[in-house]
Amino acid sequence: MDYNKKKTIKDLDVKDKKALVRVDFNVPLDDAGDIIDDNRITAALPTIKYLVQNDAKVILFSHLGRIKTEEDKKTKSLKPVAKRLEELMGQKVIFVPETEGPELEAAINALKPGEILLVENTRFEDVVDGVLVKRESKNDPELGRYWASLGDLFINDAFGTAHRAHASNVGIATHIDDSAVGFLIEAELTNLAKGIDNPEHPFIAILGGAKVSDKIGVIDNLLNKVDKILIGGGMAYTFFAAQGHKVGRSLLEEDKIDDAKRYLEIGKGKIILPVDSANAPEFADVTPTFSDTSKDMPDDMMGLDIGPKTIELFKNELAGAKTVVWNGPMGVTEFTNFEKGTLEVGEAIANLPGAFTLIGGGDSAAAAKKLGLADKFSWISTGGGASLEYMEGKPLPGIEAIENK
Template identity: 70%
Template sequence: MNYNQKKTLNDIKVNGKTVLVRVDFNVPLKDGVITDDNRIQAALPTIKHLVKNGAKIVLFSHLSRIKSEEDKATKSLAPVAKRLAEVLEQTVKFVPQTRGIELETAIKSLQAGEVLLFENTRFEDVKDGEVVKAESKNAPELGKYWASLGDVFVNDAFGTAHRAHASNVGISENIEESALGFLVQSEIEMLGKGIDTPERPFVAILGGAKVSDKIGVIDHLLTKVDKILVGGGMTYTFMKALGHEIGSSLLEEDKVELAKTYLEKANGKIILPVDSACASTFADVEPTFCGLDVPAGLMGLDIGPKTIELFQKELAGAKTVVWNGPMGVSEFENFKAGTVAVCESAAKLENAFTLIGGGDSAAAAIKLGFRDDFSWISTGGGASLQYMEGKALPGIEAISNK
């Protein structure tokens, strides 16, 4: 996919204009306190550019899923407005509404360089206690209404780029001019560099629980990579396809034939584990190490030491590495060794372009202190996964061309 023809912030004039900016402020909250403000920090370059260039800035975001009126009590963006004001070092006006006269008046009274954040866009998914999904199902009247509030639309929320929501596609389709924010622009450039124009050898590392979650990725990447290293729960569906015993390990019985097909198609490109760290129950206990076969009564919960060695050897000398999905149950202290080792090996590669496709892998790398050792860590797990599948991203498709 080539999104280089899409307008970016540098292609539009914003002075004196009301600029609607879809950001991704879907931050973790505990008792109303933000526990990680990375997503707020990631939006700052776009917001500061608009402030500096005299725009009237209207920010909006979702926060979690809203399934009931009760959810609204704990999922307001009010704490985000407070934190944003601190890191932006200027006043951020918060409007606790998603539509109506209070919001419209506040937007009309904005001066150049001022910033306003309005309430969680997904509050529109529940009306009077009824689940209507106006935002997440892109209700035409909602996208049209939000578009009427400004002159220009900027999409800087990569985390929702794979969805057609009222707050991205709905607005884009109803406004004269739209552009990508700096964060989304960087995401597209980096994913393109890693997946579409990789320097070789190109090695992909795929983990996670299910083959079904990664079918599209495997399919697409097999045409591009030199090797795919497979770990995580999805390993055992492949091992079953090869006729190995897998004990009580995670298995997608209906995907065994598909796994066989991929192994044949791969022609040696798919590298599977040669041993596993196992346990008799899904619990953080001392591991038992098994070879290619997992005996009855045991389940594989991580790649084993021989596989770690094998994967390190396969990664040595790689010039492009794309990683998506943990190698085991990395939240268990006894079963995180595989994920840690793969993370360290990729992070320490010299003169290589290393990319993490968001989600659990990104969380693991950041937690382990390797944030600055990767070329790029995506902010959107679902969107980067869809990009890896070679599928279009509706939130970006809808943006104006240059």
Template identity: 60%
Template sequence: MIILEAMILAKLTVSDLDLDGKKVLMRVDFNVPIKDGVIGDDNRIQAALPTIEYVLNHNGKAILFSHLGRIKKEDDKPALSLRPVAERLSNLLNKPVTFVPVTEGAQLEEAINNMADGSVLLVENTRYEDVVNGEYVKRESGNDPKLGEYWASLGDEFINDAFGTAHRSHASNAGIADAMRKDGKPVAAGFLMEKEIQFLGDAVNNPQRPFVAILGGAKVSDKIGVIDNLLDKADKIIIGGGMTYTFYAAKGMNIGNSLVEEDKIEVAKNILEKGGDKIVLPVDSVVAKEFNNDAEHKVVEGDIPDGWMALDIGPKSVAEFEDVLKDAKTVVWNGPMGVFEMPNYANGTLEIGKFLGTLSGATTIVGGGDSTAAVKQLGVSDKLTHISTGGGASLEYLEGKALPGIAAIDNK
């Protein structure tokens, strides 16, 4: 896949820059869950710390940009302010963080001009720019070039460390990068971005073999591009989750009331024909009478009986999948094996996560919200090689698509 290989050519990174006394614009991913001003999970803030601390230790002025949630009307703004993030970041860095409650204008410019070397400033949620004077204009998420140019004018260098938004062409990533380049200013990857490019790029283009991909989730349509791209690269592709039953339908099996994408049955047939024994499907399922944790449920092999719906893989599937995985040297996992948020149908996902934590001598990469939540719940995160911070971005990367946020970083 030429696109992907071009993306992992050596990119300029933060360690290539002269940061001393420079105003360093940084796109980070602080899109964390916040309810009533309280942050639920600060993993994304923690993931950005190595790059921020590196800039500060080299006397740079760190000027941070991030989005938070989606803003479509003025009323959305108060609950989606980054102020609580500034407070958490200050605690984690153990130093003051200047929070500027606007995204442009004299207040922001003055605050930046007053920064001392080695200090940190966080700009208000970049998506405040999507609603101007009560109108939904999408200046940030529509990549308004004037906004990118304005933000670029505030700094000497730009570091993109937000892999989670690398698949989006927004003013705060691609827009700033384009404007910086026009002005002859450097655009580099932060350490987190560099790590994502390295692990996902190596896994897809230069894997240690056997290379096994585990793909779960509800819809075949979300994963067609990934399966297509990986069919030529992986030694085995394990399929679980709701999309299993579109493949069952493609094989002419009974699926009862299970989730199925009727318009993707032909696509699934083609994948099965092309993939042959590379594709590994579940052999048994946990089925329930209705989509409810407390519904009557049981394990069945093969066909799903009428009146029942499959909501997880069964124990024989777990054993078969573990048998495929036990000799793997590279594993990429994206998507749950069942309805992970319901405890009675979470076992397949948890068992796979647990088993990945036991593989020694293998590169194990996990991406996607539910898969990531599973390995964290199990406490095996530290036994895995890499947990990707980008759900949609890592999927598009695995599809071999060019990601605007990465394409916009200077090559060395």
């Protein structure tokens, strides 16, 4: 995938133009409807500010959560996002509580250069008159065509949805003459290419999380590129089973044991598994006991983290690395007793001298923030699913649809 050829925001003449911008304002809200974390809003600010400063009429589209019923619409409005964006931009943001129709059209046509308008949650189009139709999520061509008709050009800056073909990204891009990626997507693509397509060696990937099935594509794509793959998390226990060991009550994907065997065979010397496991008798935050992974695990135990010997092993493997890609936690990070592996490995990566360190979003990114190490990584992706599919070597529809230079 060579996305260097895609037009970027600076390739467009935006002055006095109605610029439709797909952003990712899918922020977490509390029960009172207040924003818990505004990172996704701040990530979009460089693109929005550039358009305002260059006299574009800025029309923002975003989804928020999943909309399956009319009831969902009552708690998933983008109105609080408009308020927060106003504070961050220091200027008025016109919020239109509609996704189509005369009110939206009139508000857009009344925009002056440098003004900002936020359209209501694009996924409100997934439920029409109480029926789940998924017009946005299934990229309804009429909806994409309609939204495209509201503007002169389109900028996609929502990396978090780049792996999905929705009406608000692929649909608009398909039905408009001028399209480009914004600054956030441009930075994502530059950093992902540096970490995955053109890495400096030694190149080490660290994969964790619950399931082998979630990471099969990543292992397939990276095995020929990396010097080592360190495997932790729940997925490691399927690999132990592939070696013929009993794994007690640990997470196990029986149907992926053959895949794990195949990877161990073709990745000989490259795949590094944990040498000890932090266990509990149940899925609970209790004091762990430790077992040697070269032996069978007791039948009444489940593995919930890597053990202290593995932490040291992984630190040793990381020493001297020039590129490190990390996706997935080493253990159950919501439990204080089983977060140590993730936190210590995260700290070791963050402190590697002269290395390019990339986190593929999701739980690993949350762990880095929890540690206060986020600013010590070279790049933390804003899109868990999109960065995972990039790591798998899959095309990203939201970017494929953008015009080439």
